[in-house]
Amino acid sequence: MALIVQKYGGSSVPTTERIRRVAERVVGAHDAGHDVVVVVSAMGDATEELLALAQHVTRGDTTPCPRELDTLLSVGEQVSSTLTAMAIHALGASACSCSGRQAGLITTPAHGGARIVDVRPRLVREALDRGMIPVVTGFQGVCEENDEVTTLGRGGSDTSAVALAAALKADVCEICTDVDGVLTADPTIVPEAKPIGRLSHEAMRELAAGGARVLALSGAEYAERHAVTLRVRSSYDERPGTVVSDEPERPPSYGSAARVVGLAHDPSPPAAGVPGPPAAGLTREDDAGTVSLVGSGFRSHAGVFLLLREALNGIGLPFVPVSVSDTRVAVLCRASRLPDAVRALHRAFVEIPAGSPGAGTRRTGGEGARGAAADGRGDRLRRTVRCRTGAPGPAPPLRRTGTRRTGSAQAMAVVDARRTR
Ligand SMILES: Nc1ncnc2c1ncn2[C@@H]1O[C@H](COP(=O)(O)OP(=O)(O)O)[C@@H](O)[C@H]1O
Ligand SMILES: N[C@@H](CC(=O)OP(=O)(O)O)C(=O)O
Helix, strand or coil: EEEEEEEHHHHCCHHHHHHHHHHHCCCCHCCCCEEEEEEEEECCCHHHHHHHHHHHHEEEEEEEHHHHHHHHHHHHHHHHHHHHHHHHHHCCCCEEEEEECCEEEEEEECCCCHHHHHHHHHHHHHHHHCEEEEEECEEEEEEEECCEEEECCCCCCHHHHHHHHHHCCCEEEEEEEEECCCCCCCCCCCCCECCCCEHHHHHHHHHHHHCCCCCCCCHHHHHHHHHEEEEEEEEECCCCCEEECCCCCCCHCCCCEEEEEEEEECCCCCCCCCCCCCCHHCCCHHHHEEEEEECCCCCHHHHHHHHHHHHHCCCCCCEEEEEEECCCEEEEEHHHHHHHHHHHHHHHCCCCCCCCCCCCCCECCCCCCCCCCCCCCCHHHHCCEEECCCCCCCCCCCCCCCCCCCCHHHHHHHHHHHCCC
């Protein structure tokens, strides 16, 4: 049978009732004969609540001491790992909670944004050998040089799970969350977004880099580097979700046409900075966000850029690219217009008529396509851009709206404080 690492994010364990349901899923997989290692995040918004406590005691005037902040934040995952282990015991199975240190997640010393440099999961292996289910705290590790607890940055539990899966040579790392997999856009903004059946590591990394917080960027990068097969799926049902692997996403018969996988957005200013204050009608740099179109073959297809311009201009937004590669085009956008921009680009590039050629894939353009100029040019452009969509699924349960999940906890605290002013 398989060795499976299952990561449950905060959205999967917001309450003790949900922890019991997670325990049932885990024990179900164990009873089916699999070796299961569980990685859990803090319950619901526990990390935000701990950050708020730190802000309160420091009166928001100073940045909390990074060492103390990391130790404080690590408590969130300890609560959920111990409760999950207890819930598994209550079902008659054997489990043990493990801190990042006990699981052998060795990191750099950078509090709030540590990187995993080694994984020595001796205790986890021993627990598996004894037929137990190890329940590991995500998001944290230990720095060997100074023996300090470190955290990996927001969304870091994904990275913990992927790193453990790589070290244990697990068959699959399941990222269990509150949506049906990786969708063609954030479903909180685009209800029409569809789950994507298969993705390459590269496309997953590009979506994460663009801000699709369903998987943290560092987790996507680690999975690509170590060729870890991921399955991103809902913890609320048994749907198959999205498989992320090194296998090609599709047969090579698509020739050189550009393909669109999906869209991502990020309400934070681009890492490279904003190209001049008047760009995209922005007056303040911190009002800037980005929308990214992710796929392949972009650089050799001017049609992609023309269609992007058309779709954005169609809702009164300028086309201001801030980074362009073959697999991702990121455009600058006023943060308050991001939802409009994502919806318009999803309409133009992903929502396409049924009955077009290719199993699991569709061509852009045709009578059902909306969102581009009516001069006929848009249709011609769309014919040069092929989109992929997954099988339709029901609307997923939604929760908190996004903030960037790639920065450090300290950076988040500052950004959050700035936003709430
Ligand atoms: N392309 C996308 N596909 C799926 N979910 C996305 C995408 N982009 C953004 N999201 C958001 O990511 C959320 C899941 O990530 P997160 O809230 O961090 O979950 P977890 O608590 O499981 O780590 C979803 O609820 C969804 O709103
Ligand atoms: N609890 C941490 C780590 C994490 O990965 O959380 P989640 O899996 O809920 O994104 C955070 O909120 O950043």
